[in-house]
Every structure is written in C-alpha cells, then in structure tokens.
Amino acid sequence: MARVGLTTERLVRAGAELADEIGFEQVTASELARRFDVKVASLYSHVKNSQDLKTRIALFALAELADRAADAVAGRAGKDALTAFAHAYRDYGREHPGRAAAARLRLDPETAAASAGVRHAQMTRAILRGYDLAEPDQTHAVRLLGSVFHGYVSLETAGGFSHSAPDSEETWTRILDALDALLRNWPAPPTP
Amino acid sequence: MARVGLTTERLVRAGAELADEIGFEQVTASELARRFDVKVASLYSHVKNSQDLKTRIALFALAELADRAADAVAGRAGKDALTAFAHAYRDYGREHPGRAAAARLRLDPETAAASAGVRHAQMTRAILRGYDLAEPDQTHAVRLLGSVFHGYVSLETAGGFSHSAPDSEETWTRILDALDALLRNWPAPPTP
DNA sequence: CCCATTTGCCTAAACGCTTTAGGCAAATGC
DNA sequence: GCATTTGCCTAAAGCGTTTAGGCAAATGGG
DSSP states (O other): OOOOOOOHHHHHHHHHHHHHHHOGGGOOHHHHHHHHTOOHHHHTTTSSSHHHHHHHHHHHHHHHHHHHHHHHHTTOOHHHHHHHHHHHHHHHHHHOHHHHHHHTSOOOHHHHHTSTHHHHHHHHHHHHTTSOOOTTHHHHHHHHHHHHHHHHHHHHHTTTTTTSSSOHHHHHHHHHHHHHHHHHTOOOOOOO | OOOOOOOHHHHHHHHHHHHHHHOGGGOOHHHHHHHTTOOGGGGGGTSSSHHHHHHHHHHHHHHHHHHHHHHHHTTOOHHHHHHHHHHHHHHHHHHOHHHHHHHTSOOOHHHHHTSTHHHHHHHHHHHHTTSOOOTTHHHHHHHHHHHHHHHHHHHHHTTTTTTSSSOHHHHHHHHHHHHHHHHHTOOOOOOO
16 A cells, blocks of 8 residues: 655645635545545544644644744834734735634643744734833733734634725725824823 | 424524533534434424524624624713723623624625624724714724724633733723724824 | 314434544565 | 564444434314
8 A cells, every 4th residue: 555655744734725725614634634545544643633633733824924924024123013014914814814714723721832822922022112112011012913913814804804995905004004103102091 | 202392593592502601613403402402303493504503693692792782882982982892892702702702703795794793893883983083094993993802802712811911801991092092093194 | 172284303314524443564674 | 584663544433414204292273
C-alpha cells in the first residue's frame, strides 16, 4: 500500500485550505481523508481526534495572521501602524474566511495562553504606544480594538455589509479614522 | 402511546434553554428528543431538519434580544439610550450565552432580511439620532456599534477578558464612554 | 355516542462522521 | 539482510440525521 506521507503539519495545512473552501464548520476528518485519498482511521495517528484537528487549524490560523499583522506594522507607528494592522485583519478575513473563522474558535485557557493569541494582544499594545494611554485605559483600548476587529470581520464575512451603500471598504477606513481620533482623544473617566 | 404535545414553538424554546446549558454548537435533535423523552424521528414533524431547528433558535434569540433592547432604550435618548442598549446586549450574552451564540448564527440573506436583525439595525439608527451624524457617517457608525457589541460579547463569552485586570465590567462602561465621545465628535473624512 | 379522519409519535432502516483495536506491509537502521 | 518501527489498512461499534411507513390517540360530524 502506497504511503501518502501524512503528517500533522500537512493535515493542518490542508484543513486550513479546506476551511477556506467549504467553511471551517464543515471541515471534517472524513472530508480531509477524502482529500488525501486515505481512510479516515489513518488520520488518527496524526491528530488525537476531530477537536484536536480543529484546534490545530485554529492555532495555525492565529499564528499565520499574527505573522501577517507583524509584517504589516513593521516600521510603522501611530495611525499608520493602526491602519496597517487593521487592514491585515480584514484582508485575512476576506482572503481566508475559513481560516479567520478558525482563528475565532474558542480555545481553552491553557491552549489560548500558549497560542499566537498573545502575540496579537502584544502587537495591539505596541500600536497603542503611539497614543498616549496610561493603564488601565490602555487595556480598555486593547479590548475595544480586539472587539472591533473581531466583530467587523465576522459581520462582514456573514454578509452583513454587502448589498448596501456605502461599501464595506469605505466604512472600514472611516472606522479607522474614527478609532484613531478616539485614541488620540481618549476621554477621562467621568467624575461622578 | 402518550402524546407529549410537541410543537415547533416548544422545541425552539427548549432548544434555546438547552443552548444556554450546553452551548449552541452542542444543541442537537437527538439531545432535544431526549429532553422531551421522545424518539428523534418525532421531531421531524415539527422542524424540517437540524439546520432548520438551529435557524429557528437563532431567530428566537434575535427576537428576544431585540425585545429586551427595545425595552431598555424606551424613553431614553443620547448617551443614556446608547448605554442602555449596549448593556442589554452584554447582559443577554452573560445571562444567555447559548442564545447569544445562536443570535450570531450566519443566516442566509432572505432569512436575515425577515428576522429581528432588521429591528436591531433600526434601533441602532434610532439611538444615533441622538447624535449629529449625517449619511453616510450614520451607516458607518451603525456598523461600528454592531461590530463592537458583537465582538465584545463574543470575546467576553470566550473568556478573553477574565482573569485579568481591569475587570470586564469596567472596560465595558469605559468603552461606552469612549463611543459616546466618539459619536459626539465624529471626525470628518480626511481631505487628501 | 360512534365512526372516519387527522394528527402525533412510533419502529425500522439507511447513511455519514467519529473513534478504537488490531493487522500487514513499507520504511528505517543496525 | 533482517529486526524494528512506522504508516496506512480493515473491521466494527457508537452516535446523530433523515426518511418511510404504521398504529393509536385526538377530533369532530352525523
């Protein structure tokens, strides 16, 4: 019997591509086995189970996105860095909707702590160094930016902004203008 | 054989409760049948299939959340309305994580157009009437608010903000302060 | 009140995905 | 060249989905 040369790595990469083609939810060990022209049981030497496969795809996507975002911000600061970072997120979601969905998979705390997710947070903090935010406002801002990026890409992928004017591209740049303005002028906590 | 009195309505409500207990992803026709102490096939007289069931739960959650949000904003305007609306979203996500996840289910365009999702958008626009935003900025702002609410609740549910200071409650109010300030001072498009 | 019709839940069965156990053959290395 | 390891296999069990067809409980007209 010919050996195909399965590895965890190859399965994960193929799983990521499959996610972009048919949607992350639809990625299944069976479908993946079909792609490799291999019996399903053969995958179980390389991944623990179906959940493990999905988690690995998620980690792969998180790392890939972090690499892209890091490339995008390299050598930039201030609004320049913010928009480059933001566009990296949105572009990834548009080019690789399945991987982006994978990157939104809920991970258990230890897995998340060991994932590229922490690089995402660190990069966001680095970008905020271009603005004048002391703690705890910096953390609030990190969470705001994470929410906006996560939420926007998610809604856009769901088709929420298509078929209506203005187009999503324009909204995205205007939202970034707005966020830049907000970060430059972050309001002090109200004194009650 | 005793009749249990299944209806589509009862299945959907029970499905929503089940979602809060075990997670929306885990809601399955089989599990629902078990809860009603009924054979799985019996459900298929009331829902077309598993996808139909999930979609109905999603529509139920969207409508319930829209009702709550409408209650919350009733009689309020400006920042008051904004924060009441936002808290309705976040509270729903915390009280009913499964239903909130259901409300984020991707719907096909026609279903979405006939859902309470349009009420959500209308309410957001109504709140923005308390701010001075002309089109297309109003649409940009609607999309920003949708992204923030959607994203924040999603990340919070995933545990993204737990076990780290400051606590999520504080971040949420400070984000709303920031959004209020931003909406009162929405930047004009840069003139290139 | 009885009988016909409708309705609700059932059994049976097929199909697909997941997962484990155990086997054989190809690759590896001494 | 042979022993060991490794990789993919077959087999089988378990569970969720879905359809087809059946029987009994509810419903309602005469």
